[in-house]
Amino acid sequence: MSSSSAPRQLPSLSARVHDLHASPIREILAVVGRPGMISFAGGLPAAETFPDFGLSAPDSVLQYGPTEGDPALRERIAEELADVGLDCGPEQVLVLSGSQQGIDLVGKLFIDPGTTVAVESPTYLAALQVFRFFGARFAPFTADTVSAAGFRDAKPAFAYAIPTFQNPTGHCYTTAQRDALAAACEGAGVPLFEDDPYRDLVYDACERRPVCAGLKDSPWIYQGSFSKSLAPGLRLGFLAASPEFFTYLVRLKQAADLHSNRLSQWLVLQQLESPERRERLAGLADFYRKKRDLFELALERHFGALASWETPAGGLFFWLTLNRRIDTRKLLPIAIEQGVAFMPGEAFYPDSPAATGTLRLNFSHAADDEIDRGLAQLAALVGAQQD
Amino acid sequence: MSSSSAPRQLPSLSARVHDLHASPIREILAVVGRPGMISFAGGLPAAETFPDFGLSAPDSVLQYGPTEGDPALRERIAEELADVGLDCGPEQVLVLSGSQQGIDLVGKLFIDPGTTVAVESPTYLAALQVFRFFGARFAPFTADTVSAAGFRDAKPAFAYAIPTFQNPTGHCYTTAQRDALAAACEGAGVPLFEDDPYRDLVYDACERRPVCAGLKDSPWIYQGSFSKSLAPGLRLGFLAASPEFFTYLVRLKQAADLHSNRLSQWLVLQQLESPERRERLAGLADFYRKKRDLFELALERHFGALASWETPAGGLFFWLTLNRRIDTRKLLPIAIEQGVAFMPGEAFYPDSPAATGTLRLNFSHAADDEIDRGLAQLAALVGAQQD
Numbered sequence: 001m002s003s004s005s006a007p008r009q010l011p012s013l014s015a016r017v018h019d020l021h022a023s024p025i026r027e028i029l030a031v032v033g034r035p036g037m038i039s040f041a042g043g044l045p046a047a048e049t050f051p052d053f054g055l056s057a058p059d060s061v062l063q064y065g066p067t068e069g070d071p072a073l074r075e076r077i078a079e080e081l082a083d084v085g086l087d088c089g090p091e092q093v094l095v096l097s098g099s100q101q102g103i104d105l106v107g108k109l110f111i112d113p114g115t116t117v118a119v120e121s122p123t124y125l126a127a128l129q130v131f132r133f134f135g136a137r138f139a140p141f142t143a144d145t146v147s148a149a150g151f152r153d154a155k156p157a158f159a160y161a162i163p164t165f166q167n168p169t170g171h172c173y174t175t176a177q178r179d180a181l182a183a184a185c186e187g188a189g190v191p192l193f194e195d196d197p198y199r200d201l202v203y204d205a206c207e208r209r210p211v212c213a214g215l216k217d218s219p220w221i222y223q224g225s226f227s228k229s230l231a232p233g234l235r236l237g238f239l240a241a242s243p244e245f246f247t248y249l250v251r252l253k254q255a256a257d258l259h260s261n262r263l264s265q266w267l268v269l270q271q272l273e274s275p276e277r278r279e280r281l282a283g284l285a286d287f288y289r290k291k292r293d294l295f296e297l298a299l300e301r302h303f304g305a306l307a308s309w310e311t312p313a314g315g316l317f318f319w320l321t322l323n324r325r326i327d328t329r330k331l332l333p334i335a336i337e338q339g340v341a342f343m344p345g346e347a348f349y350p351d352s353p354a355a356t357g358t359l360r361l362n363f364s365h366a367a368d369d370e371i372d373r374g375l376a377q378l379a380a381l382v383g384a385q386q387d
Numbered sequence: 388m389s390s391s392s393a394p395r396q397l398p399s400l401s402a403r404v405h406d407l408h409a410s411p412i413r414e415i416l417a418v419v420g421r422p423g424m425i426s427f428a429g430g431l432p433a434a435e436t437f438p439d440f441g442l443s444a445p446d447s448v449l450q451y452g453p454t455e456g457d458p459a460l461r462e463r464i465a466e467e468l469a470d471v472g473l474d475c476g477p478e479q480v481l482v483l484s485g486s487q488q489g490i491d492l493v494g495k496l497f498i499d500p501g502t503t504v505a506v507e508s509p510t511y512l513a514a515l516q517v518f519r520f521f522g523a524r525f526a527p528f529t530a531d532t533v534s535a536a537g538f539r540d541a542k543p544a545f546a547y548a549i550p551t552f553q554n555p556t557g558h559c560y561t562t563a564q565r566d567a568l569a570a571a572c573e574g575a576g577v578p579l580f581e582d583d584p585y586r587d588l589v590y591d592a593c594e595r596r597p598v599c600a601g602l603k604d605s606p607w608i609y610q611g612s613f614s615k616s617l618a619p620g621l622r623l624g625f626l627a628a629s630p631e632f633f634t635y636l637v638r639l640k641q642a643a644d645l646h647s648n649r650l651s652q653w654l655v656l657q658q659l660e661s662p663e664r665r666e667r668l669a670g671l672a673d674f675y676r677k678k679r680d681l682f683e684l685a686l687e688r689h690f691g692a693l694a695s696w697e698t699p700a701g702g703l704f705f706w707l708t709l710n711r712r713i714d715t716r717k718l719l720p721i722a723i724e725q726g727v728a729f730m731p732g733e734a735f736y737p738d739s740p741a742a743t744g745t746l747r748l749n750f751s752h753a754a755d756d757e758i759d760r761g762l763a764q765l766a767a768l769v770g771a772q773q774d
Contacts, residue, residue, distance in 0.1 A: 015500070019520050032728040038761035040748040041728040043554070043703050046678070049671050050618045053654050054443055062618035097484050097622070101644045113402070130642045133406050167430070228430075231437045231449035233649035235484070255517045257488045261648045262620035267440050284436050291433070316430050341419040341428040361427040374425035 012157055013248070014112045014134075020251050061262040067254040069095025069238070070262060073269045077224075077238050080272070084199075085213035086222060088240045094249055097260045099197055099225040099237035103127050105252045106193050106221060107134045109245065110157040118156035118190065122348030122358070124167045127160060127195070138350035141184075143177040148187025158191040158221075159184070164208050165198040165315030168348045168360040172206045172313045182214040191218055191245070197225035197237070198315040200281055203289035206313040219244045226268050228316070229284065234264040288316075288364060295363035298372045302379035318361045319345070325357035326385050335381055340374045399544055400635070401499045401521075407638050448649040454641045456482025456625070457649060460656045464611075464625050467659070471586075472600035473609060475627050481636055484647045486584055486612040486624035490514050492639045493580050493608060494521040496632065497544040505543035505577065509735030509745070511554045514547060514582070525737035528571075530564040535574025545578040545608075546571070551595050552585035552702030555735045555747040559593045559700045569601040578605055578632070584612035584624070585702040587668055590676035593700040606631045613655050615703070616671065621651040675703075675751060682750035685759045689766035705748045706732070712744035713772050722768055727761045 032039040042064070050062045068074060071090070078090040096102050103126065111117065113135030119128065121140035128138070139154035141147075143163070151159065161181060163173040173181065185192045194212050202208065212220040223239040230236075241249055253259070271277065296311060299318060303309075307320040322328070328344040335342060345358025366374060419426040429451070437449045455461060458477070465477040483489050490513065498504065500522030506515065508527035515525070526541035528534075530550070538546065548568060550560040560568065572579045581599050589595065599607040610626040617623075628636055640646070658664065683698060686705060690696075694707040709715070715731040722729060732745025753761060 016520055016522060019522070021516065031723060037723075037726055037728060038753050038757045038764075039728040040750070040753060040761060040765075041730050042752065043749055044752040045615050045619060045703070046674065046751050049674055051658055051667060053618075053658075056441055060620075062620040064614075064619045097644045097648070100642070104643050126642065126645075129408065133403055133642060135403060135406070227451075228432050231440075232432060232451045233447075233449040235644060235646070235648045255487070255513070255520060256491050256643065257484045257622060258513075259622070261484075261622045261651055263650060263654075264648055267650075271438055271440075280438060287433065287436055316432070336418060336424075339424055341424060341426040343428050362430055363427070364433050365429065365431040366425050366427060370425040374427060377425075378427075 012110075014108065014110055014115070016112070017109060017248055020248065020255070055263065057263055057266045061266050063262075065259050065262045065265075067250055067259045069093065069260060070265045070269070073265050073272075074238075076269060076272045078240070081210075081222075081240055085209045086240065087213070092240050092243070092246055094239050094241070094246070094253060095260045095265060096223070096237040096239055096253070097257055098227060098232075098235040099195065099223050099239075100126060101253075101256065102221075102223040102237060102239045103130045103195075105239075105249055105256065106158070106160075107131055107136075108252050109248055110191075111136045116154055116156045118151060118154060118159035119350050120161055120166065121350050122168055122345065123160065123350065124162060124195065125347045128348075128350055131160070140350050143171060143173050143181070146177075146181050146184045148184045151184050151188030151190045156190055158193050160193045160195065161211065162195045162197075163211050164196055165201065165312060167198070167315070168317055168343065168345065169310070169319040170312030170315050170317045171310060171319075172208070173211070175207045178207060178209065178211045178214060181211050182218075185218040185220075186215060189218065191220060193221045193223075195223055197223075197228055199224065200229035200284065201288055201316065202285055202314040203292055204311075204313040208314075221245055221249070229281065230268060230271055234261070234267060236260060236264045236268050291368075292363055294368060295361075295371055295375075298375045299361075301372070302375045303382075306379060306382050316362055316364045318363060320359050320361060322357040322359070322382060324385070325355055326382075327355035328357065328359045331359075331381060331385065335378060338377055338381070340377050342378065399497075401495065401497055401502070403499075404496060404635055407635065407642070442650065444650055444653045448653050450649075452646050452649045452652075454637055454646045456480065456647060457652045457656070460652050460659075461625075463656060463659045465627070468597075468609075468627055472596045473627065474600070475629075479627050479630070479633055481626050481628070481633070481640060482647045482652060483610070483624040483626055483640070484644055485614060485619075485622040486582065486610050486626075487513060488640075488643065489608075489610040489624060489626045490517045490582075492626075492636055492643065493545070493547075494518055494523075495639050496635055498523045503541055503543045505538060505541060505546035506737050507548055507553065508737050509555055509732065510547065510737065511549060511582065512734045515735075515737055518547070527737050530558060530560050530568070533564075533568050533571045535571045538571050538575030538577045543577055545580050547580045547582065548598065549582045549584075550598050551583055552588065552699060554585070554702070555704055555730065555732065556697070556706040557699030557702050557704045558697060558706075559595070560598070562594045565594060565596065565598045565601060568598050569605075572605040572607075573602060576605065578607060580608045580610075582610055584610075584615055586611065587616040587671065588675055588703065589672055589701040590679055591698075591700040595701075608632055608636070616668065617655060617658055621648070621654060623647060623651045623655050678755075679750055681755060682748075682758055682762075685762045686748075688759070689762045690769075693766060693769050703749055703751045705750060707746050707748060709744040709746070709769060711772070712742055713769075714742035715744065715746045718746075718768060718772065722765060725764055725768070727764050727768075729765060 111134035225237040343360040498521035612624040730747040
């Protein structure tokens with residue numbers, strides 16, 4: 001962890017970031033909040049004109065707010081991060097409009113056409129989509145193969161990883177794997193972008209300490225989400241970053257949407273400060289653990305002879321490797337025709353392989369009675385597939 | 388207006404857009420909403436796990452939603468657009484997380500390093516900031532100088548304009564100026580990006596018909612905001628676009644933040660559907676008209692001998708041109724020291740001029756008794772300035 005050390009030599013950023021200047025308006029607005037200041041500067045509407053939305057939140061949530069996020073929420077997030085070992089101050093926390101936004105901002109920060117990004121293979125497909133959009137090439141790694149030598153060869157601008165209940169595999173990095181990823185970043189001087197949206201959905205004992213918390217010298221960006229532990233419709237997440245990156249990320253956020261929804265920020269803060277918070281998280285884990293176990297029983301019944309999988313210790317997905325390496329994309333239209341949807345594994349690979357025989361199954365959304373029926377149908381389809 | 392015509396030859400888009408593919412997850416999610424479908428595809432949390440936020444909104448606002456926006460809101464927005472002459476269907480409406488997001492998406496859609504963008508001079512500085520960030524060069528125009536010949540010479544990828552209560556000048560394009568801008572776009576085959584956040588803040592009779600509504604052949608993007616007419620803290624805006632651009636913009640939105648806050652979408656819809664809506668808008672205009680008139684009286688008192696201005700028929704700003712062409716950026720720190728903030732005019736010019744003797748004054752935010760005091764102070768400062 002390097003939160004308090006002096007900024008080191010800046011890693012290589014995208015060319016466009018050099019044209020990224022703070023908005024004079026926002027810089028000034030930061031000052032005009034001082035008591036007694038008469039401001040003709042910003043474009044703030046008069047609070048007297050806001051309609052009554054019938055909310056229990058304070059009226060202040062209706063006005064423009066700081067790009068970084070509301071101070072009380074940033075403090076609370078910093079406290080929660082300190083609890084899990086990531087010792088950064090609230091001044092390093094940026095509230096996001098969902099963690100997809102963090103991926104967009106990090107893409108803008110680092111990626112020019114041709115920039116190499118180290119990514120797990122497979123990994124979250126919407127991250128691949130954004131990185132590719134900004135022009136990235138990929139240097140794939142896995143929890144088992146990651147190494148400083150590999151990173152030194154590939155020279156990525158940063159490494160993107162989901163060490164805790166990985167999407168799509170559900171894998172939770174062991175302590176040794178976390179250490180190896182941290183050592184690879186430090187050994188090759190590669191910044192780490194750690195995406196951690198599922199950490200609260202934990203069903204079995206396992207190491208969940210952020211890999212960023214184990215970094216001594218490498219700069220880092222860590223992000224989390226309230227979509228899974230609270231509610232996705234509120235579109236709220238956050239990132240924390242080492243000082244090299246933080247100011248850039250705030251400016252990028254400012255340019256992207258000025259700041260995040262303040263009503264959501266207030267609602268989430270109430271939940272984080274609720275005395276029932278611990279109990280609620282435990283209930284959440286219980287709910288999903290039951291669902292996972294039920295799903296796995298049905299999987300054993302129908303896919304026991306067709307596929308293998310790791311029982312996910314958390315998160316929302318089973319990742320199946322079929323005994324036959326078929327292209328599951330070809331299976332999808334037939335399955336949908338029959339009323340069952342799944343995610344073909346091929347979409348999650350950075351190098352667009354032809355056929356991987358993998359598929360991702362979400363176990364949190366289908367009703368209990370649909371699970372057995374849906375998996376039976378899917379297994380029949382897979383069984384009938386002659387490759 | 389060309390909403391229903393077949394797509395024409397596509398204008399020149401950014402190189403990165405060619406790498407922009409729809410997310411397989413989102414494409415599939417669009418299908419799995421069908422009744423009876425068993426979905427193991429997405430990563431939707433179980434609705435049973437959402438906490439009770441004490442909201443009067445339906446629970447569905449807590450779940451993930453469509454990238455384009457909630458259907459009822461899109462329909463309502465399309466109706467309001469039809470009322471002002473922009474006849475597009477709800478399938479051309481994209482809900483945004485505030486209209487700053489529209490600027491980011493349009494920047495991504497069109498701008499590579501070196502791309503020319505036609506912009507008003509002066510114009511909204513956060514738009515200049517985003518376009519510059521993506522690598523734009525600017526071809527400046529004004530309501531009086533815009534022409535097809537100018538656009539043909541400059542070959543901009545698109546033209547960005549705020550014809551109604553322009554930021555920073557407050558100017559409302561006359562009918563002739565609207566026609567000229569439309570003719571310039573059509574004559575040179577330049578797409579128009581019309582930004583219209585202030586249209587509901589109207590104090591005097593004036594032409595407010597969207598310029599996009601007057602286009603016959605040129606493709607267009609029109610955007611509006613609920614920040615000024617409802618509340619900025621909800622971070623909600625929208626765009627409508629001709630078919631050439633719409634699919635791209637949806638994918639860009641998907642990659643940026645999946646979709647906009649659904650609670651805000653619901654709250655805004657209630658306001659748009661409220662039987663008191665017309666009355667509320669009239670009250671809003673009355674409130675700000677009084678404020679503008681009070682501000683202008685104080686301006687005449689203190690700046691009558693120092694500056695000239697156009698009385699804004701709407702919006703939130705007075706734009707002052709000082710008799711002496713001083714660099715008002717140098718004035719700002721002194722003014723702030725004395726407890727008054729304003730926006731130096733120089734920041735709004737695309738070509739970063741040395742000294743313009745202009746400043747933008749917001750009249751909506753300061754309390755009535757602060758206005759006279761603040762302007763007196765500012766005028767004393769300007770008067771003392773020896774250039």
